[in-house]
Amino acid sequence: MRMQAAIMFQHGLPRPYASSTPLIIEDVELEGPGPGEVLIEIAAAGLCHSDLSAIEGIRPRPLPVVIGHEGAGIVRECGEGVTDLKPDDHVVTVFVSSCGGCRFCVRGRPNICPSGSAARAAGTLISGGKRIRRLNGEAVNHGSGLSLFAQYAVVARRSMVKVDSTIPLDDLAIFGCAVMTGAGAVLNTAGMQAGDTIAVLGLGGVGMNALFAAVAGGAERIIAIDTSVEKLGLARQWGATDTFLATDADCVERIRTATDGGVDTVIETAGNIQAMELAYAITARGGSVVSAGLPAQGANFSYMHAGLVSDEKSILGSYMGSCVPERDIPRFIGLYKRGKLPVERLKSGTLPLADINSAFDRLADGSVLRQLLRPNI
Ligand SMILES: [Zn+2]
Ligand SMILES: [Zn+2]
Known part of the structure; x- marks a missing residue:
């Protein structure tokens, strides 16, 4: 035809x-x-x-x-x-x-x-x-x-x-x-439980669905992070309890202070290495980064290996929200x-x-x- x-x-x-x-x-x-x-x-x-x-x-x-x-x-x-x-x-x-x-x-x-x-x-x-x-x-x-x-x-x-x-x-x-990528990252890959604290980094279509799923799943605290003030405003209207501008120089420190040492689960949806570095930096000891954003082919993310071990952090990929x-x-x-x-x-x-x-x-x-x-x- x-x-x-x-x-x-x-x-x-x-x-x-x-x-x-x-x-x-x-x-x-x-x-x-x-x-x-x-x-x-x-x-x-x-x-x-x-x-x-x-x-x-x-x-x-x-x-x-x-x-x-x-x-x-x-x-x-x-x-x-x-x-x-x-x-x-x-x-x-x-x-x-x-x-x-x-x-x-x-x-x-x-x-x-x-x-x-x-x-x-x-x-x-x-x-x-x-x-x-x-x-x-x-x-x-x-x-x-x-x-x-x-x-x-x-x-x-x-x-x-x-x-x-x-x-x-x-x-x-x-x-x-x-929806599959964002809600799935929260409810499947991260296995979020009611009462958890979760951060969503990157508030496009995928990130907003992660936010909706965090609200639907009963997260106690939802931290939204983006480079756009407008999107942070929407996130607050839609259930985020805390919002942070990723471009602020002291963004990592402010999030770590506000969350008493970091966030347990961070959903990264922006798909670039800077976002991944920010996500890893704000993850608490024992916490996980769930990355659902696809960066450029061949882009490499690095981390201090000793910290991964001694802080027992996890880095998880989430493709189509598992x-x-x-x-x-x-x-x-x-x-x-x-x-x-x-x-x-x-x-x-x-x-x-x-x-x-x-x-x-x-x-x-x-x-x-x-x-x-x-x-x-
Ligand atoms: Zn897509
Ligand atoms: Zn197969």
């Missing part, structure tokens, strides 16, 4: 993106779903910092590529062997395609299934196939096995979870990355329905495909939380 997609042909074009147009809207051909695959109409796709990292080239992808890894859609056609979905079902996409049978999947850790990483590196769906072609016949790579910055997508059945069709699809889209999507997306939607994960507060407007480059300018400015592409409106 013919559709429009936003294709990236090169990394690292200069800002403003509204002029350099790293994403070019083209008519393309989308092949129908193969065995185990599903054609979905994209209802909404969120613009995430990881997409910006791909545009900047600090997390390169095979080119040309259609990126976009957070979304919700409507099933239009099921490939051979897909019997548990039907047209008009609503789904949230999952940016790690898991195989279901490897040693990680069977231990309940599909988020680190290596079959997904191989497909991601090769720019294919988990089947190994590519379904998008330019009108000149050139194959286009898939981003995260999804390619959601388009009107439609063909995606592996295992890269989506069926959801309640009464919930607005633009709210649901946010569950595909920001989520089992079939378990956690319905769980988090349940919290949303009770007003405990108010993702609708994070929406900073919707946009058509034609506005996607200027929307990435706004994301790079740090002035928005979640902008949602609505490619069929």
Whole structure:
């Protein structure tokens, strides 16, 4: 079928993106779903910092590529062997395609299934196939096995979870990355308990979901840290008990003093080494840093090893919030329905495909939380 997609042909074009147009809207051909695959109409796709990292080239992808890894859609056609979905079902996409049978999947850790990483590196769906072609016949790579910055997508059945069709699809889209990554980091990776003290460093879409989850999970004290005064103000309105500006020279000292020697659990969502250093510095003896933000490929974080040992600190990675999507997306939607994960507060407007480059300018400015592409409106 013919559709429009936003294709990236090169990394690292200069800002403003509204002029350099790293994403070019083209008519393309989308092949129908193969065995185990599903054609979905994209209802909404969120613009995430990881997409910006791909545009900047600090997390390169095979080119040309259609990126976009957070979304919700409507099933239009099921490939051979897909019997548990039907047209008009609503789904949230999952940016790690898991195989279901490897040693990680069977231990309940599909988020680190290596079959997904191989497909991601090769720019294919988990089947190994590519379904998008330019009108000149050139194959286009898939981003995260999804390619959601388009009107439609063909995606592996295992890269989506069926959801309640009464919930607005633009709210649901946010569950595909920001909610799983942020809420999952707090409730799964960190295993936060009611009464804990927790810090969230970096208040974008992921960080705000970590904050919501900390409130929902009954944290006694929630310390929010960011470089933006506006975002700290929002965090206070939404349940943070203490806020600190990361750019203050004495930020570490002030947090350590306010928390009697440091925070037990620090969720780092900013995805850069300075943020990681700050997170480690404000972690209490016996405490943990949970890092959920992806920095530039090849960036290295260092720490004083003796202190790690004598202070018994832990450093944990959290990929997609350590989520089992079939378990956690319905769980988090349940919290949303009770007003405990108010993702609708994070929406900073919707946009058509034609506005996607200027929307990435706004994301790079740090002035928005979640902008949602609505490619069929
Ligand atoms: Zn993301
Ligand atoms: Zn697996």
